[in-house]
Amino acid sequence: MDKVKEYIERNKNKFLEELFELLRIPSISAKSEHKKDIITCAELLKSHLEKQGFNNCEICKTKGNPIVYGEKIIDNKLPTVLVYGHYDVQPTDPIELWNSAPFEPIIKKTSIHPEGAIFARGACDDKGQMFMHIKAFEILNNNGGFPCNIKIMIEGEEEIGSDNLEIFIEKNKRKLECDIILVSDTGMIDKKTPSITIGLRGMTYMELELTGPNRDLHSGHYGGSVINPINELSRIINLLHDNEKKITIPGFYDEVIEYSDFERKKMGSIPFSEIEYAKSVGITNPSGENGYTSIERRSIRPCLDVNGIWGGYTEEGSKTVIPSKAYAKISMRLVPNQRWKKISQLFSNYIKKIASPNVTVKVSEHHGGEPYLTSTESKAYKSASKAYEDVFKKEPIPTKDGGSIPIIAQFEKILKSKTILMGFGLDSDAIHSPNEHYGISNFLNGIETITKFYYNYTK
């Protein structure tokens, strides 16, 4: 095993130079003027895969940005790992808040990374994390070859919704068949506390449009005698929670997994301070569903938030109007085993039931995704866990994230395979923000952990 560490030590400058080359390409998927850069980036990745002996390397066309694919089948009797990552990056606005050019990567020391961190757009999300896999392949290749079959799929539209990825995997189900999927696009608790994300919340995102009177009315002439859709919308929103801050939609909790006291206690052992948490967002106290801790509320419990509301006069000054319409965008984060389509339906039914007959309610669905949960008992999880422990000298904590990565649930649905989220990012990495960076040690430890995963998994 020392060979892995040694190889990394010997090649780290080359690894960084290669990553820098990748980071210099402004492959922003949200901006059409970067189409050429997207192609350049895909071609560079293809050449990297070819260099590691992948066969059938392809730049697969989609309706949007291409997907880079490669595979190396050693032996059909051996297990197959599918790696997923993305080469597109977020836009750089607000550009004036960057301390160095986003596509001219440089190394700077920070308090968290005294050994140095790579500053560039995509350094962590996801070029840096995705490239760790390609460098793990290089190590495997130079130390006796791949111990199993490996497939890799790197998309260019993750930052704009992965619309064409789902179509691609539907079409290539056979080709993408695998035993386990590896993704490095998440984080760990802190630099010294490794963790593996085993749960993600799902989501359903809805919009309400309430219509009261058929036009805006003068609030003096009509006020008090005609329903006001904003007042009514507030009433409806308020009815969605009870005094215990439980969601009141009938059937909403029916499929929610309840955890045993033992499991909740284990969850509670994750280093976390309620006081520091409140302070970090400037509120007096965390709050939410009665009977749960903040960690639980944002991981194993579903929730409902109004993400936007508008209606009537919203400019400066005053206007005495009873508006005809009022709107709200409402999303619900879901947990296993809730299904988003069913929850959307329950939500819609309930809203229509509680709304006054004096308003017309239109409920529409923006999008959704299923929650995801993977077991800590699988061979793949145990192999990853042992690899982290080898590198970080600490058993990684299995955590459940409050956010959603809908594509992970889609992988399971279409490919019937579980995913191990081997993330090495930190909250402080400023992904999606100015001055995104990625610790050099996170990058190198990631390469080592991923490489060791393969040895553990195929042992």
Add this chain to the structure above:
Amino acid sequence: MDKVKEYIERNKNKFLEELFELLRIPSISAKSEHKKDIITCAELLKSHLEKQGFNNCEICKTKGNPIVYGEKIIDNKLPTVLVYGHYDVQPTDPIELWNSAPFEPIIKKTSIHPEGAIFARGACDDKGQMFMHIKAFEILNNNGGFPCNIKIMIEGEEEIGSDNLEIFIEKNKRKLECDIILVSDTGMIDKKTPSITIGLRGMTYMELELTGPNRDLHSGHYGGSVINPINELSRIINLLHDNEKKITIPGFYDEVIEYSDFERKKMGSIPFSEIEYAKSVGITNPSGENGYTSIERRSIRPCLDVNGIWGGYTEEGSKTVIPSKAYAKISMRLVPNQRWKKISQLFSNYIKKIASPNVTVKVSEHHGGEPYLTSTESKAYKSASKAYEDVFKKEPIPTKDGGSIPIIAQFEKILKSKTILMGFGLDSDAIHSPNEHYGISNFLNGIETITKFYYNYTK
């Protein structure tokens, strides 16, 4: 008395021509490019007053648009009437919805006005109604002279809030001393059902700003564990009414005048159909405070409406955000003897009491005005009532309006005089809208009624 009718019949074409000249001046107070037109309009009115023998005719400068003033003191022992009106008009947008140019008055027949109506911006509000008074002066002048002292004050900022009028009347308290004030800037029930507005609601207009977390948060990572200011704002708004749709602010109803069954029955005799009312605004049923009719709810009862609400993501599509802030504009219509400053304070105290300690609440006051009520027992009211009855062959119904004209309460406060609102407009006149118009018969009947008021009042 026939002399009045006869004079009008003989001079109606001249009256209309003179009104048309006034209507051709685009005296829009909201747009600074019309400053010159404002002056032209004020000068034309001054010359009209001089023609009727008013003394001390002045164009009184203010910080904004000037006020035209004139007076004719016959005898200090005789009563004094003060007439108030305004010569400024609303903007014409959306101009494309006008069927004729707003400042080129023309006469067209309508189903309500088969005898013809004057189409122009300001035809009813308020040039047409204000000019009826000047024409009444002409009739008085040509039929034995003024029967009492008359003062007239015509402002040019009514459509933009009358900010400088209050300063003017404060400064000129002595000069404006009077026994009664006459204003024609309201309407009547319908063309054949005269009415006199004896009550106006007051108002207080507030704004709420709720701050939860110190920045917008990702609703996946934080959802369920941190207060969402939009959800909280909805809860607060909902708490402002109980299930009977009564306002829950402690002390809110303390000063509200309760009417006897007899008075409410009389009020109920006004021609009004709840079904037609609902239909006219496209709702299933009127609704509001339990135990009251729609007429009562919008005249003798106070109410609370959210006039605007906003927070979070309100553009197309979706964004998963827990916003830092949420806002609402909330106005309350008040009835005698509520006082708006006190109600603002009660509102503010209550909001702060019910808000969660996890949000910061800023309550601010936009503006307000006192409710107004005048007696049907005064000599002035009876004189006006008899004049309407002479002209329309029907006793006018005393009505209470849901809207607010704050300056009327200010007149009472500063000048210690009551106002008689002798309005001749109709709901269908489209004031503030495209194709504003004023029935020729409303205009001529108005002149006759006003003239007869003076004879009744000085008898």
